[in-house]
Structures are given as C-alpha cells and as structure tokens.
Amino acid sequence: MSAFTKVLLLGFLLHSDQCDKFKATLPQNIKALQGSCVTIPCSFLIEKTHKENLNSKCKAVWKDINDNTLLDPKQETGDLTQKNCTTTFHEISPQHNQKYFFRLDCNNALQFTFKESGVIIQVKAAPPILKLTPPTVSVSEGESVSVQCSAPVPCLSLPPTLTWSPVLGHIQETLQEQQDKTYVKVSTLTFTASHLHHKNNITCSAVYSHAVQASVHMTSFVTYRPTNTRVTVSPSGPVTEHTNVSLTCSSDANPAVQHYHWYKADGGTHTLMGNSAVLHMKASRETTVIYCEAENELGTENSTVTHLEIHYPPRNTTVSLPAGPVTEHSHIMLNCSSDANPSVFYWYKADGGTHTQIGNSSVLNMKASRETVIFCEAQNHLGTDRSGVIKLDVQFPPQIVSLSSKCSGDSAQISCVCETEGNPFPLIHWSFPGVSPNTSISSEPLSDNALRSVLTVIKPQWRDSVTLVCHSTNSLGSDTHSFDVPVFEQETISKGDTMTVVFISLRVVSLLVFPCAFLVMIRSVNRHHNHRHHHHRATDMVVMEQLPVSNEMQTANSDEDFENAEN
Known part of the structure; x- marks a missing residue:
C-alpha cells in the first residue's frame, strides 16, 4: 500500500470517528x-x-x-430529524441572561446533553447597534452612491423594520446569514449624489418589537461646481441715480468659490465690470442689468440677471401725435413719454396764460378741436419736466365769421368785408349783380387758417337794392354769407354850380383849337354810348374768384378795369 493511500485511509477513519461523536454547533453568545x-x-x-x-x-x-430547564410553551424548534436544533424563545427577561446547553431527548436510548458547546444569552434593554457601510460618503456630484444599513436580527420571527431619512433614492432589503449562523437585516439605499446632499445627515433607523428603536447617522460630503449663484443689492429697493450701491455675489460650491466676475448685460453684449465677490458702483440709468459668475475648479455658474431700479428725474418729455392732419370732432389718442423713473403724467390745455388739467395718464383720449393747444407734464419725487406746447393740425370745413363780415359805404363807394376760417386754407368767391366801372377785390391772410376778402365798388350804379354773396370753400366743404346792400341816391348838381361848370368849360374850349374840340365831342358821344350799354346789363350775375394776392396786384387790376371801362 502506498503512502498516499495510507494517508487517505487514515483521514477517512478519523472523519468516520468524528461523525460518530456527539457534537453541537451554536454561537458562543447571542x-x-x-x-x-x-x-x-x-x-x-x-x-x-x-x-x-x-x-x-x-x-x-x-x-x-x-x-x-429553560421552559417556554411557545418554543419553536427546527427539524431535529435533520439535525437542526435551532430554537426560538419568547418573552426573554433578564433572568435568562446566562449560559445554556442543548440536550437531545428522544425518550429512548438517545438522550444526550451537549456540554462541550454552550451559548450565552446576553439580555439587553437597549436595541442592538446598527452599522452603516461605508461610514462616510465622499463623492462628486452626479456619481451613484450605495449605502448599507445592517441591523442584527435577534429573533427571526420578528425582524426589525428599517427606514431611511431622508429617502434619497431606491431601497432594497435582504436577510443575510453571518458566519456564526446568526442573521442581520440589510437595507441598501442607492441614490445619485447632488450638491443638495453635501453635509447632510443620512439616518438609518430600526424598529424592533415593542417600538424599541435604534438609529445610526452618517454625513455625506459631495464635491460640486458652483450652484444657486445669486446677487444681493444694498441698499435694497429703488436707488437714486448717482448714489452708491453695493452688489454681493454668493454661491454654494465645494470646494469653495475661487473667483467672481461681474458683467453688465447690454443687449447681446456682456461687459466685464469687476472681479471680486462685492461690486461697488454708482447707480446709473445706463447700468441697470447686471449678473455675476462664480467659479471653482469644477466649473462655473451665472446668477440670474439682476435689474436695478434706478430713480431719476424726468427729461426729454415729448408728445406723440397722430400721423398727418385729423378731422375736427374725430376721436384721437395722444401719448406722453419721458425719460424718467418713476413717472406720473398730467395733460394740460393751454388757454392764454391759464393751464387747465385735462388728463392724468400717459395716454390722452380726446376729440379733435381746432382751439385745442395742449402739453403734457412728467413728474416724480425728483423733479418735473414739460413737453413743448402742441397745436394739433385739425381740419374743418370753412366757416364765415358773421360778426366780422359786413358792408359799409355810400353812393360814392361801397366796401364789403368777408372773413372766413377753414383748414385746409379756404378760398373766397364773390357773386354780385352787374359790373360797375370800378370794382376791385383784395384779400389778405389773417392767420394760417383765416382769410379776409374785401369787395370794393366805386359809384355803384344799381337802381334797386342788391344782394352780394361771399362763398368760402375748401376740400372739406363750403359756407356762404349774403350781404343786402341798399341803393344810395345820386347827389344832384345845383344851378349855380352848373353855371360855374359851363363857364369853365367855355373857357377851356376857347383855348383849344377846333380839331381838339371835335375829338372831345367824339369821346363824349362814345362815353354816353358805353353808359347806356352797361345800363342794359345791370341785371346780369357776375362771379369773380379772388385768390390771396398782394395789394399791389389788386390795385393794378382795379386801375386797368377803370381804364377799360372809360374806353
């Protein structure tokens, strides 16, 4: 027999001997x-x-x-036929705090107390100590983290209930057997690290029977780039232009913020204003939109845009008018604007030296009137500013001013005055019966919208009272005014005066040669003929149109008409 075979056989025999011995396996203490x-x-x-x-x-x-004997009517024991002597005892009290040995009692020859192995029951009033793995968490933001909470299970039929605070993510629970065959309950919390978890306490709690509770804490440390970057302004609220103001940039970051940058936002451009946590500046209406940037080794973050409310007095107050002229009595809307903050607006009607308030908002709704002269005023606690005085370009049909339109004169000369107002600028036409040897019309503008026309008739030769009509027109309409002119009797020549005229005439004739006298007689005959011709046309209507012309031209036309009448 080889040496290797002998060793195997010896080992088998030793194993057989061990299997034939009484032996109990249980923990030394529980x-x-x-x-x-x-x-x-x-x-x-x-x-x-x-x-x-x-x-x-x-x-x-x-x-x-x-x-x-440790007696318990509720004792629970494993399957002894499978050599499982695991036993559960209930209502453990301090008197059970001692060492116990297992005895197998089969009511036959198999009765044995396993005194070589015993277990010490340690009865505690306080729950067992929990364990967190790992004991601390140090991760970067965005990383996945798993934390295990282990709680001993003294009694398998009443395992503890485990809870997490706060509940940051997914939780999974298992029962794990230890080397000494005891069990622990393990709860695994899995979450994604965030800056919100930095320096937060994570607590695992175990509740045993009779609401006995145990807990364990750990602190999480998370590194992250700046977040929650914000700006605070001192003094808070509105500030007056040109006063001092301080802006502070703060941010949550781990590691701490290393650099701060301040920018002025102006449309699509961003102008650097400073490189410290606090920015000192003078309030200006040109610098009202500001933000800051915080930076550490992991990244940067911008604050939200801060809109500074700068107060300054009104200036450049203007009125926005409707485009082009407006028709009288139509509804119009005027806007008042001013470079001011804050601003309150008032509207005034200017009437000579008095100003009447007609509105108190930035928009004025009104009916267009030719007499309206207005302006607006912007006010705040820092000052007041007015717009220029505005006269609206209001269009209206002609209207003849009856109080200023009249006729006056005598048999030698009649003058009729017609005054009219209108926008667009009006024209005047006259209608009157017959044509006198010396009739003239003169006109003159009285203002941008007013015109005066004067009709003058020298030695009118009307037998009956007549009516003269003044017509005023523009693109919006017309107006007329009638003048009733009475007949003035011609003055008679006395006998003495006749003799004087005859005497002078004879003297003049005696000084002229006969041919000249003959020409004078011919002219006298022609004049008499023309007089009779005008007399027959006295009932005809004559319409004359006179545009605004200079007085010189009016006078020249009158003289020319007079010479033509004589010829």
Missing part, C-alpha cells in the same frame, strides 16, 4: 432584546449507533449550568 424573542441557531451530530433512535418524537431541551 444578544437578546428584553421583552422580545431570541433565536439560537443550532445544529448537531450524533454517534452512528443512535441513528435509528433519532425520530420525530425527539425533543430539544435547553439546560443552564445548574441543569435547570
């Missing part, structure tokens, strides 16, 4: 919670000769060192 239950893990071996005696009638008995 912790039990007072008032609760306790499970003692246990297994055993018996001698081979008692194999047939191990049956279902066997019982597990536990003896203390004084051979006293």
Whole structure:
C-alpha cells in the first residue's frame, strides 16, 4: 500500500470517528432584546449507533449550568430529524441572561446533553447597534452612491423594520446569514449624489418589537461646481441715480468659490465690470442689468440677471401725435413719454396764460378741436419736466365769421368785408349783380387758417337794392354769407354850380383849337354810348374768384378795369 493511500485511509477513519461523536454547533453568545424573542441557531451530530433512535418524537431541551430547564410553551424548534436544533424563545427577561446547553431527548436510548458547546444569552434593554457601510460618503456630484444599513436580527420571527431619512433614492432589503449562523437585516439605499446632499445627515433607523428603536447617522460630503449663484443689492429697493450701491455675489460650491466676475448685460453684449465677490458702483440709468459668475475648479455658474431700479428725474418729455392732419370732432389718442423713473403724467390745455388739467395718464383720449393747444407734464419725487406746447393740425370745413363780415359805404363807394376760417386754407368767391366801372377785390391772410376778402365798388350804379354773396370753400366743404346792400341816391348838381361848370368849360374850349374840340365831342358821344350799354346789363350775375394776392396786384387790376371801362 502506498503512502498516499495510507494517508487517505487514515483521514477517512478519523472523519468516520468524528461523525460518530456527539457534537453541537451554536454561537458562543447571542444578544437578546428584553421583552422580545431570541433565536439560537443550532445544529448537531450524533454517534452512528443512535441513528435509528433519532425520530420525530425527539425533543430539544435547553439546560443552564445548574441543569435547570429553560421552559417556554411557545418554543419553536427546527427539524431535529435533520439535525437542526435551532430554537426560538419568547418573552426573554433578564433572568435568562446566562449560559445554556442543548440536550437531545428522544425518550429512548438517545438522550444526550451537549456540554462541550454552550451559548450565552446576553439580555439587553437597549436595541442592538446598527452599522452603516461605508461610514462616510465622499463623492462628486452626479456619481451613484450605495449605502448599507445592517441591523442584527435577534429573533427571526420578528425582524426589525428599517427606514431611511431622508429617502434619497431606491431601497432594497435582504436577510443575510453571518458566519456564526446568526442573521442581520440589510437595507441598501442607492441614490445619485447632488450638491443638495453635501453635509447632510443620512439616518438609518430600526424598529424592533415593542417600538424599541435604534438609529445610526452618517454625513455625506459631495464635491460640486458652483450652484444657486445669486446677487444681493444694498441698499435694497429703488436707488437714486448717482448714489452708491453695493452688489454681493454668493454661491454654494465645494470646494469653495475661487473667483467672481461681474458683467453688465447690454443687449447681446456682456461687459466685464469687476472681479471680486462685492461690486461697488454708482447707480446709473445706463447700468441697470447686471449678473455675476462664480467659479471653482469644477466649473462655473451665472446668477440670474439682476435689474436695478434706478430713480431719476424726468427729461426729454415729448408728445406723440397722430400721423398727418385729423378731422375736427374725430376721436384721437395722444401719448406722453419721458425719460424718467418713476413717472406720473398730467395733460394740460393751454388757454392764454391759464393751464387747465385735462388728463392724468400717459395716454390722452380726446376729440379733435381746432382751439385745442395742449402739453403734457412728467413728474416724480425728483423733479418735473414739460413737453413743448402742441397745436394739433385739425381740419374743418370753412366757416364765415358773421360778426366780422359786413358792408359799409355810400353812393360814392361801397366796401364789403368777408372773413372766413377753414383748414385746409379756404378760398373766397364773390357773386354780385352787374359790373360797375370800378370794382376791385383784395384779400389778405389773417392767420394760417383765416382769410379776409374785401369787395370794393366805386359809384355803384344799381337802381334797386342788391344782394352780394361771399362763398368760402375748401376740400372739406363750403359756407356762404349774403350781404343786402341798399341803393344810395345820386347827389344832384345845383344851378349855380352848373353855371360855374359851363363857364369853365367855355373857357377851356376857347383855348383849344377846333380839331381838339371835335375829338372831345367824339369821346363824349362814345362815353354816353358805353353808359347806356352797361345800363342794359345791370341785371346780369357776375362771379369773380379772388385768390390771396398782394395789394399791389389788386390795385393794378382795379386801375386797368377803370381804364377799360372809360374806353
């Protein structure tokens, strides 16, 4: 027989001998919670000769060192036929705090107390200590983290209930068997690390029977780039232009923020203003939109845009008018604007030296009127500013001013005055009966919207009273005014005056040669003929149109008409 064979045979014999011995396997000590239950893990071996005696009638008995039996009517025992002597005892009290030995009692030849192995039950009033793995968490933001909470299970039929605070993610629970056959309950919390978890306490709690609770804490340390970057302004609230203001940039970061940058946001451009946590500046209406940037070795973050409310007095106050002219009595809307913060608006109607308030908002709704002259005013606690005085370009049809339109004169000359107002600028036409030898029309503008026309008739030759009509027109309409002119009697020449005229005439004739006298007689005959011709047309209507012309041209036209009448 070889040496190797001999060794194998010896080992088999030794193993057989061990299997034929009585032996119990159980933990040296186990912790039990007072008032609760306790499970003692246990297994055993018996001698081979008692194999047939191990049956279902066997019982597990536990003896203390004084051979006293631990009695429990609710005792739970494993399958002894499978050599499982695991036993659960209920209502553990301090008197159970001692060493116990397992005894197998089969009511036959198989009766044995395993005194080579004993278990000490340690009865505690406080729950067992929990364990967190790992004890601390140090990760970067965004990484996945798993934390295990382990709680001893003194009694398998009443395992503890485990909870996490806060609940950061997914939780999974298992029962794990230890090397000494005792169990622990393990709860695994899995979450993604965030800056919100930095320096947060993570707590695992275990609740045993009778609401006995145990807990364990750990602190998480998370590194992350700046977050929650924000700006605070001092003084808070509105500030007056040109006063001092301080802006502070703060941010949450781990590691701490290393650099700060300040920017002025102006449309699509960003202008650097400073490189410190605090920015000192003078309030300006040109610098009202500001943000800061925080930076550490992991990255950067910008704050939200801060809009500074700068107060300054009104200036550049203007009125926005409708495009083009407006029709009288139509509804219009005027806007008042001013470079001011804050601003309150008022509207005024200017009437000579008085100003009447007609509105108190930035928008004025009104009916267009030719007499309206207005302006707006912007006010705040820092000052007041007014717009220029505005006269609206209001269009209206012509209207003849009756109080200023009249006729006056005598048999030598009649003058009729017609005054009209209108926008667009009006024209004047006259209608009157017949044509006198010396009739003239003169016109003159009185204002941008007013015109005066004067009709002058020298030695009117109307037999009956007549009516003169003044017509005023523009693109929006027309107006007329009638003048009733009475007949003025011609003055008679006395006999003495006639003799004087005859005497002077004879003297003039005596000084002229005969041919000249003959020409004078011919002219006298022609004049008489023309006089009769005008007399026959006295009932005809004559319409004359006179545009605004200079007085010189009016006078020239009058003289020319007079010479033509004589010829």
